Amino acid sequence: MRRARQLALAALVVLTTCVGVLVAPGSASAEAAPSLRDADAAYATQRYAEAAAIYADAARTSHSAAAYYNAGNAYFRAGQLGPAALAYSRALRLAPELDDARHNLDVTREAIAVRLGKDSVTGTFTTPWWANASEAVPLMPLFAVTLGADVLLVVLLLVRRGRAPGAGRVLLGLGAAVTALVFLAGGGLLLGRIVYESQSDDGVVVADEAVMRELPDVKSREMPTVHAGLVVRVVRERQGWTRVRLANQVEGWLPAEAVGRVIE
Amino acid sequence: MRVRDRHLAARLGPRPWTIVVALLVGALGVGAWPRAATAQTADRPTIELKVSPTSATVDDQIVVVVEAHIPGVSGAERYIPPEWPEFDVVDTRRQTMTQMSSDFSGHQSITTVEVRSALLKPRRAGKLRIGEARIRVNGVEYQTRPVIVQIAPSGQAPVPDPVPPSGASPGVGQSGLPLPDASLAASPIFIYAHVDRERVKVGEQVTVTWYLWTRSEVVNFAPSPPRFDAFSGETLFETQNRFRYVQELLGGQQYSVAVIIKKALFAAQPGKFTIAPYTASVATLRTMGSRQLRSNPLEITVDPLPPGAPADFDAAMVGRFEAKASVDRTSIPAGEPIELTLTVRGEGPIRSARIPTIDLPGFTVYPPRTYKETLDLSGDKVAGTRSYAYLLTPKQGGDLTIDAISVPFYNPATGAYEAARTEPITITVVGVSGSDKGSPRDNVIARDIRPPLELAAATPPAFHPRGEVFWLALHALWVPPALFACVLVVGGIRSRLSRETTRTRRRRAKVQTRARSRAASAALAAGKIGDFYKALADLLRERLEACLGGPIGALTRAELRARLGARGVSPAGVDLVIRELDVCDAGRYAPGASEPARMQATLDDALAAAAVLDEAEAAVEAGAAVGAEERAS
Numbered sequence A: 001m002r003r004a005r006q007l008a009l010a011a012l013v014v015l016t017t018c019v020g021v022l023v024a025p026g027s028a029s030a031e032a033a034p035s036l037r038d039a040d041a042a043y044a045t046q047r048y049a050e051a052a053a054i055y056a057d058a059a060r061t062s063h064s065a066a067a068y069y070n071a072g073n074a075y076f077r078a079g080q081l082g083p084a085a086l087a088y089s090r091a092l093r094l095a096p097e098l099d100d101a102r103h104n105l106d107v108t109r110e111a112i113a114v115r116l117g118k119d120s121v122t123g124t125f126t127t128p129w130w131a132n133a134s135e136a137v138p139l140m141p142l143f144a145v146t147l148g149a150d151v152l153l154v155v156l157l158l159v160r161r162g163r164a165p166g167a168g169r170v171l172l173g174l175g176a177a178v179t180a181l182v183f184l185a186g187g188g189l190l191l192g193r194i195v196y197e198s199q200s201d202d203g204v205v206v207a208d209e210a211v212m213r214e215l216p217d218v219k220s221r222e223m224p225t226v227h228a229g230l231v232v233r234v235v236r237e238r239q240g241w242t243r244v245r246l247a248n249q250v251e252g253w254l255p256a257e258a259v260g261r262v263i264e
Numbered sequence B: 001m002r003v004r005d006r007h008l009a010a011r012l013g014p015r016p017w018t019i020v021v022a023l024l025v026g027a028l029g030v031g032a033w034p035r036a037a038t039a040q041t042a043d044r045p046t047i048e049l050k051v052s053p054t055s056a057t058v059d060d061q062i063v064v065v066v067e068a069h070i071p072g073v074s075g076a077e078r079y080i081p082p083e084w085p086e087f088d089v090v091d092t093r094r095q096t097m098t099q100m101s102s103d104f105s106g107h108q109s110i111t112t113v114e115v116r117s118a119l120l121k122p123r124r125a126g127k128l129r130i131g132e133a134r135i136r137v138n139g140v141e142y143q144t145r146p147v148i149v150q151i152a153p154s155g156q157a158p159v160p161d162p163v164p165p166s167g168a169s170p171g172v173g174q175s176g177l178p179l180p181d182a183s184l185a186a187s188p189i190f191i192y193a194h195v196d197r198e199r200v201k202v203g204e205q206v207t208v209t210w211y212l213w214t215r216s217e218v219v220n221f222a223p224s225p226p227r228f229d230a231f232s233g234e235t236l237f238e239t240q241n242r243f244r245y246v247q248e249l250l251g252g253q254q255y256s257v258a259v260i261i262k263k264a265l266f267a268a269q270p271g272k273f274t275i276a277p278y279t280a281s282v283a284t285l286r287t288m289g290s291r292q293l294r295s296n297p298l299e300i301t302v303d304p305l306p307p308g309a310p311a312d313f314d315a316a317m318v319g320r321f322e323a324k325a326s327v328d329r330t331s332i333p334a335g336e337p338i339e340l341t342l343t344v345r346g347e348g349p350i351r352s353a354r355i356p357t358i359d360l361p362g363f364t365v366y367p368p369r370t371y372k373e374t375l376d377l378s379g380d381k382v383a384g385t386r387s388y389a390y391l392l393t394p395k396q397g398g399d400l401t402i403d404a405i406s407v408p409f410y411n412p413a414t415g416a417y418e419a420a421r422t423e424p425i426t427i428t429v430v431g432v433s434g435s436d437k438g439s440p441r442d443n444v445i446a447r448d449i450r451p452p453l454e455l456a457a458a459t460p461p462a463f464h465p466r467g468e469v470f471w472l473a474l475h476a477l478w479v480p481p482a483l484f485a486c487v488l489v490v491g492g493i494r495s496r497l498s499r500e501t502t503r504t505r506r507r508r509a510k511v512q513t514r515a516r517s518r519a520a521s522a523a524l525a526a527g528k529i530g531d532f533y534k535a536l537a538d539l540l541r542e543r544l545e546a547c548l549g550g551p552i553g554a555l556t557r558a559e560l561r562a563r564l565g566a567r568g569v570s571p572a573g574v575d576l577v578i579r580e581l582d583v584c585d586a587g588r589y590a591p592g593a594s595e596p597a598r599m600q601a602t603l604d605d606a607l608a609a610a611a612v613l614d615e616a617e618a619a620v621e622a623g624a625a626v627g628a629e630e631r632a633s
Helices: A002-027 A033-044 A048-062 A065-077 A081-094 A099-116 A129-136 A139-161 A167-199 B006-012 B016-042 B182-186 B468-477 B479-498 B502-526 B529-548 B557-566 B571-589 B596-632
Strands: A202-205 A209-213 A222-227 A231-238 A241-245 A251-255 A259-261 B046-052 B055-057 B062-071 B078-080 B087-102 B108-122 B126-130 B134-137 B140-143 B147-152 B189-195 B199-201 B205-214 B218-224 B231-238 B246-250 B253-267 B271-275 B279-284 B291-294 B298-303 B320-327 B331-333 B338-347 B363-366 B371-376 B383-394 B398-402 B406-411 B416-421 B425-430
Touching (some): A033 A065, A081 A202, A139 B479, A231 A259, B046 B147, B046 B246, B062 B134, B189 B279, B205 B279, B320 B406, B529 B571
Parallel strands (some): B331 B425
Antiparallel strands (some): A231 A241, A241 A251, B271 B298
16 A cells, blocks of 8 residues: 555656646747748848848847747848857857758858958957766757656655565665665766857957957957857947957957847 | 440549549649749749640540639630541540639739540551640730650550650659659659659769649648758759649649659769668648658669869869869069969869869969858759859069969769869069969868758757756755655554554553443443453453463463563452453353443452452562563663
């Protein structure tokens, strides 16, 4: 009887978790279909600026990598290479495995180099090892494994509680220990991803050309000129200006409209 | 009319005219708006002659349908039927209807549709001619083309329709559209994919068209076009708001056929490629809900270009091209640049072309940063123009010649590498020879981006730390541990509550005593002597078992006295207990006096005996607790 209660409780745990996970995506539900169809129609008829605006709006609302990717394509076709590079960067931030976005970003940067010239900024931005580790694993499978380990751990502990001491109880305990390690590892990676996302300050220059300045003032001393597609780090923002840091650690101010944050 | 022909009856059933007319009406219903729209757009009458089948035997019957669409309500002034001297007329029918339609801007138009049909029987075998049908509208005559019908002798199989010489498709319909396999006629609606060529060279255009074949009006069409990872492409035609149908016969069935999309594809590398099926969710007037349609996949073999390409050959330049060069001025002061505009025009994937690298002796050439491009997608071939503006600075003065610029390309028609050449241009540099300015930039291969992704009709929200979905789902992680914690807490509480302590035992004893006392009182009030003494006996037994820690049923009175004494019960208390036990036994098994007052006194004494036993039990437990504390310390 007690064993049956334990098993029933374990089943309740699994069911509640599944319902919670399955309901959650449905409750934050989808974009209105006509907007995306309008965007597709605009793209197909070469009204690229209009398509880009709709795709970008849909992407902003739904945080959809595919929508950002399509917005990037529309911006590219419309000749707006800076916004295209930003859109592809946003798509890759949401879905690092999206090879098409990576390819198109490369093509965009090549086109920028041809049209506007290459930026001679040496150096690279470094990413913490734990951020690289957390981004290496796709988010949905990572979450699924962590949640699965969570549920399995509780089920194993409940079942173990109802068993008499013996080999079965020992095995269940070992299984629970392994599952707990998996859960902790997955949870750690998830936490790392959340922290990295919240702290991320990557930006992309969207203006074709922009002159960096020493101070947030058009009359202040000019610094290097940067071109569309250049990756920068946003340091802070103030009254229509954005302070950025280049990969060579040079910092300066750019007009706010010349820089777009990868994370909106 | 009796249907004499068993083949037609087998195809159409026992009432062929009913079905033929129903098909005609259905086809008209399907094709009405687009056909009216066509008439509105064209603003002129149309007449069409359809014959089915075009290959039969002398025993078969031939259906001839003449359909005329005339703008307005008046109809045709005169109708001249086709001549068919080698056929006997079995039956004729005529139907006239008026249709109203509106175009995208809401403008309405009226069209009169006249349908005349005839059922004919051939008189002999051979190639028999059905002549033109004509109508006269507003003094102008319109006519169809004649149709030749192949009639085989009786008992022989009909001669199959000849395959038209043009295409890679199995057959061509009367409207000029490629016909799919007749087995598809089993389906009332399908998507047919057709490719103009199944084998091309790298960079050569292959045109893929997807047709919608339907027997009833489409009310909803949600496409999911395939991706073309191995190809770059241009859309030559795509239906925007409403399908424009033409009528075709397939397997004896009348279909309305419309182009969904036509694309020009260019392969960037050799190999065998499959163009995935075009899928769409379609709802028609005849179906309840939508159904998924899938076209046939297409196999395309792309051969590499032949060897021998020029050194500066651009793989995107496959087609036919011509080039022209011009300068902004022919006389310049020394030290100043001139702008050379190179215009390349032609048919081919010019959008994928690189900026040509040109090397002109006597000049320093600065390649352009941008170019102007126009595309012409109006025909079946992708054509376009690219204009590149180069800056040239002469290296010396005097009369200089800008040599002819050669832009190599591969011509699939001739199978050879050719070159589009410009004419040489002569300029004059006045003054001292100039000096180099600027610095050359790298020439970059102009790759193209990959096509857009197909977003689902409803884009699901992304699963990402910046999305609501992620945070909602994250809550699921604490649910299992929380439930487990609840299980532990609830289990602990239950365990604590069910633990046997002194307090719980004493509480239980009190409850039992009260219950027995109430039972005895009730029996006393009811006059049930047996029940009364039984209740008292049970009460005393329970208290004795609790005090002595075990059953007492097998003990004699002497043993009972001894145990009670050992438990610390006073002699008076022992006597009271024993006496009450004896009274209860006597009352149960040898009922005697039943005075209520006496019985009440017995009850009181029994309760007093129970109290004595409880005190003894408590004293024993208190002593045990003290002993345990002393041992612990």
